Amino acid sequence: xxxxxxxxxxxxxxxxxxxxxxxxxxxxxxxxxxxxxxxxxxxxxxxxxxxxxxxxxxxxxxxxxxxxxxxxxxxxxxxxxxxxxxxxxxxxxx
Numbered sequence: 875x876x877x878x879x880x881x882x883x884x885x886x887x888x889x890x891x892x893x894x895x896x897x898x899x900x901x902x903x904x905x906x907x908x909x910x911x912x913x914x915x916x917x918x919x920x921x922x923x924x925x926x927x928x929x930x931x932x933x934x935x936x937x938x939x940x941x942x943x944x945x946x947x948x949x950x951x952x953x954x955x956x957x958x959x960x961x962x963x964x965x966x967x968x
Contacts, residue, residue: 915956919948919952922952923944923945923948923949923952926944927941927948928941929941
């Protein structure tokens with residue numbers, strides 16, 4: 875069975891779901907999409923801050939104190955920026 879056949883079969887199966895099951899599936903898919911977005915944001919943040927702050931080798935299994943402070947500051951600035959973006963998006967929806 876091809877991938878296209880699988881998709882067609884899955885779509886036809888969805889049409890047989892009752893309203894409650896379909897709503898539950900939609901909620902589940904939305905939650906999974908939100909989780910994926912959060913994982914992506916955390917990955918991006920980790921990558922950005924690590925590249926910016928960790929400049930040397932990690933020889934003792936931990937970052938240096940200066941690097942630790944840089945990482946904390948980077949994360950805090952990112953959180954602040956996300957708050958500003960969300961606040962402004964909220965204003966635009968009104």
